Amino acid sequence: MKISARNVLRGKxxxxxAGMVSAEVVVELSGGNxxxxxxxxxxxxxxxxxxxxxxxVVIKATNVMIALE
Amino acid sequence: MKISARNVLRGKxxxxxAGMVSAEVVVELSGGNxxxxxxxxxxxxxxxxxxxxxxxVVIKATNVMIALE
Amino acid sequence: MKISARNVLRGKxxxxxAGMVSAEVVVELSGGNxxxxxxxxxxxxxxxxxxxxxxxVVIKATNVMIALE
Amino acid sequence: MKISARNVLRGKxxxxxAGMVSAEVVVELSGGNxxxxxxxxxxxxxxxxxxxxxxxVVIKATNVMIALE
Amino acid sequence: MKISARNVLRGKxxxxxAGMVSAEVVVELSGGNxxxxxxxxxxxxxxxxxxxxxxxVVIKATNVMIALE
Amino acid sequence: MKISARNVLRGKxxxxxAGMVSAEVVVELSGGNxxxxxxxxxxxxxxxxxxxxxxxVVIKATNVMIALE
Numbered sequence: 001m002k003i004s005a006r007n008v009l010r011g012k013x014x015x016x017x018a019g020m021v022s023a024e025v026v027v028e029l030s031g032g033n034x035x036x037x038x039x040x041x042x043x044x045x046x047x048x049x050x051x052x053x054x055x056x057v058v059i060k061a062t063n064v065m066i067a068l069e
Numbered sequence: 070m071k072i073s074a075r076n077v078l079r080g081k082x083x084x085x086x087a088g089m090v091s092a093e094v095v096v097e098l099s100g101g102n103x104x105x106x107x108x109x110x111x112x113x114x115x116x117x118x119x120x121x122x123x124x125x126v127v128i129k130a131t132n133v134m135i136a137l138e
Numbered sequence: 139m140k141i142s143a144r145n146v147l148r149g150k151x152x153x154x155x156a157g158m159v160s161a162e163v164v165v166e167l168s169g170g171n172x173x174x175x176x177x178x179x180x181x182x183x184x185x186x187x188x189x190x191x192x193x194x195v196v197i198k199a200t201n202v203m204i205a206l207e
Numbered sequence: 208m209k210i211s212a213r214n215v216l217r218g219k220x221x222x223x224x225a226g227m228v229s230a231e232v233v234v235e236l237s238g239g240n241x242x243x244x245x246x247x248x249x250x251x252x253x254x255x256x257x258x259x260x261x262x263x264v265v266i267k268a269t270n271v272m273i274a275l276e
Numbered sequence: 277m278k279i280s281a282r283n284v285l286r287g288k289x290x291x292x293x294a295g296m297v298s299a300e301v302v303v304e305l306s307g308g309n310x311x312x313x314x315x316x317x318x319x320x321x322x323x324x325x326x327x328x329x330x331x332x333v334v335i336k337a338t339n340v341m342i343a344l345e
Numbered sequence: 346m347k348i349s350a351r352n353v354l355r356g357k358x359x360x361x362x363a364g365m366v367s368a369e370v371v372v373e374l375s376g377g378n379x380x381x382x383x384x385x386x387x388x389x390x391x392x393x394x395x396x397x398x399x400x401x402v403v404i405k406a407t408n409v410m411i412a413l414e
Contacts, residue, residue: 001136001139003196003274004181006105008136019365020226021245024385025135031100036075037133038366038385040199040231040245043142047137056136058141061178062269062407063132064106066094067070067077067125067348068116070346072343072403073388088158089295090314093178107159107178109300109314109406112349127348130385131200131338136141139274144243146274157296162316163273169238174213175271176297176316185275194274200338201270202244204232204280205208205215205263206254208277210334210412211319227364228383247337247369247383250280265279268316269407277412282381284412301411307376312351313409323413332412339408340382342370343346343353343401344392 007059011035016049025049027057076128080104085118094118096126145197149173154187163187165195214266218242223256232256234264283335287311292325301325303333352404356380361394370394372402 011029018024023044025037035057049055080098092113094106104126118124149167156162161182163175173195187193218236225231230251232244242264256262287303290310294300299320301313311333325331356372359379363369368389370382380402394400 001141001194001274001276002185003139003141004177004185004272005134006178006181009102017366019367021224021229021231022226022366024130024366024387027135029100029102031098031102033078033098033100033102035128035133036130036385037135038130039135039142040144040243042231043135043144047135047140047142049135056138056139058134058136059104059128059132060270060272061093061105061107063128063405064104065074065127065349065405066096066106066108066112066116066118067127067346069123069125069346070343070345070348070401071392072346072348073341073384073392075385075388086159088160090293090298090300091159091295093159093180105178106349108349109312109351111300112351116347116349125346129339129341132198134142134198136139138139143272147240155297157298160297162268162297162318165273167238167240169236169240171216171236171238171240173266173271174268174316175273176268177273181273185273187273192276194276196272196274197242197266197270199231199243199245201266201336202242203212203265203336204234204244204246204250204254204256205265206278207261207263208279208332208412208414209323210277210279211313211315211323211410213316213319228362228367228369229364246280247282247381249369250282254278254280263277267408267410281410285378300406303411305376305378307374307378309354309374309376309378311404311409312406313411314406315411319411323411325411330414332414334410334412335380335404335408337369337381337383339404340380341350341403342372342382342384342388342392342394343403345399345401
């Protein structure tokens, strides 16, 4: 699948924490940065997410803000 | 300002392309990855965004998806 | 690519209208419904979107609201 | 209420799964497709969502991505 | 229409600026605050938005962040 | 931090309800309106959110819809 979302970054799952509906997934990017994602618990199960698994994080450009420190 | 958004990553502006309402901003993260953001043209002007400027990209965790290749 | 987004629906591009930064894409789903998407003009070009092309629309579940008439 | 969101599709609730804060609602569209929504548990209660209820799903165009298989 | 979005606030349109695809709409809330919205140009036209018109702004709770100064 | 998000409104926390992954935070704006936010439980803890605390709500303009009653 090729997607319109402009941000697709490779990494490895560092942790998965599931609630009843949502799951929080932490991904360590190749560049060293960490990205936190909240998806449905069902998606986390369907994708078989577990620590160490290679994944991509996908982010639509309109969901990225810019800040100055 | 400290914000609830879980993803705040440092980088430098690589390009700014403005339309009439929106602007597309490409940021090069320290780790080497690139992130594309679409914000309002007005925000890009208010923040004085230009090539080389140090910025952070800010992304709420619910806006991050996970994909398997 | 298999993605965490829970909504992936097949259809055909009905129209593409590009501005300087954004593009509006109308997709006719197999079931008869129409879905309107706004992506970056650059993504529309990268995906080679044109009338009649077979595509999927992808929507994260947290971006779907429910309403009563 | 008439809303700026470009996507308003009719359907029937197929399932509701509630956590402590969020609820996952599956809606079967008239055209046959299924849409998954995550809203607050409180909203699901306020709207009286239950299996078989007629609802609309509402999606802002900027939250719709396009993918090629 | 009754919607799952938890935030529906009354106000008056203060300005509308249209590009080719998007439009920026500024709304002055009854409480005195101002809210900026970006919708499609087509939606702004369909709703007949113009200065002084009474509208509601609608925001899904997952799209609201919290910050400390 | 100065952020591209066009909507930054001051208020006080009225309630915090935490699930396992998400937390619902109600903020009373100075102008009298109430805003509901859903963030991660972890963010609510990191920010030390509790009833009465002064906070800002932050909303990206593309996440604001307009409706007519």
